[in-house]
Amino acid sequence: MPASVDSQESNGQSRASGAELVRFNKITKRFGDVKVLDELSFSVDTGKHVTLIGPSGSGKTTILRLLMTLLTPDEGSIVVDGDYLTHQEKNGKLVKPSEKHVREVRKKIGMVFQQFNLFPNMKVLRNVTEAPRHVLGLPKDEAVHRAEELIELVGLSEHLDKYPSQLSGGQQQRVAIARALAMRPQVLCLDEVTAALDPELVAGVLDVLRDIAQTADITMLVVTHEMSFARDISDAVLMFDAGKIIESGPPDKIFTDPEHGRTREFLSTVLRGL
């Protein structure tokens, strides 16, 4: 069952683990006069789980939204799996990408939102099958089969025939995870996926994600305030402050022995709640 989450299967390019999958090159993003990201560069290797932490407003969510093409950078470029996401190569020059090019590269990226954003006009099963059928062009029974497997994976098989409004927040978020995975993206962006949930529902969603992180061969980019979860699933943690990475390293190092004063300060504020 977890094998169905294999991210490389559908897109054909089975790359050796460790190759660079996502690269941000000197990305600058401004909202009005505020510089949210300042010449930011970093990369994520295939199969790695990278967590972005830092105070609110430090640009973490902006990074995920740039990668998902919900925002466009003011300067710099983003490369996903060897293809420019922010540009298109034409006669050796980098030009503004066509809508078609962006859609093609975007297929490699999936996202789960803080507010789930399920489609209220579709039942659970159709929420998960709609994009595979009409974006990837999968035949109906194949899309349904894939969706049923994923919905079972997130433990909601008995709710296939319900509308999102009939589910709890935690259940909706698990459907949203299944929906994103059904596209078999190479990178999965998780944007504070438990921040909108009632406390008692958080654990269920995190368990599902832990399970996926352990069993599926998928690259993850995670923004979260759940530090123990981050510690469990991450291969690397990037600490952000004011649009820059101020510290990075393996979770054990960052969480137990951070070098930067801001990191220590941030962690003590976040962990005080526990």
Place this chain on the structure above:
Amino acid sequence: MMTRGMFETYFLPGVWITIQVTLYSALMAAVIAFVIGTMRTSQLWIVRFISGTYFEIFRGMSALVFMFWLVFSLPLIFQWQLVPMFAGVLAMGLTYGAYGSEIVRGALAAVPVAQREAGLALGFSRFDRLRRIEIPQAWPEMVPPLNNLLIELLKCTALVSTITVADMTFAGNLVRIGESESAPIYTLLLVVYFVMAFIITRGMRVVERQAKAGIGQAPPRTSFWEKLSLREPGGEGTTGAPSKIGGAQ
């Protein structure tokens, strides 16, 4: 009082013409409303400009004068005569399409941005997002104002009587001249327009419930109207009684 002959020769066919004019104009207006309304939410300025221009022009035009223009001026300018009924339908379809486009645009704009983003993140094209995500969600919001508009359109069809289309108002006027009695015939006309409007409202109520059920919102309880509905014992509802979605209650 109106004789049986007058009723059958003038009035009943007039009612049928009114229904036809309403139906054709509504159909045309609906198509225009959806096309122009969605165009007005486009990201391309030229598409917004064209649709916005259409909207401003036809919203600001008098349907009655436009009808006169189509019937009396167009032939002089283009040597080209429209069938009066077609001219009436055209004038009302174009005008009410403009009004309707505002309803469609507003309802589409009210769909949360997050839905557009979710669609984008799953790779849907703009057209697919509209068709599969945004319009189905905006639809329940559109139904009540469209119902208003449809009733207004029904009543506006009386205007076609001025361009020699023998609708129910036209027939009423004929009968009034023949009988030289205006009170009964105009009262009858008012009642018939009201009954038609009421039937439309009931029908649209069913549409609204279905639309809401289609996005997982429980159909609103309308027990008072349920009791008033003309239901045949043991059978399906007769005049659009909402028996289908409400289910057995």
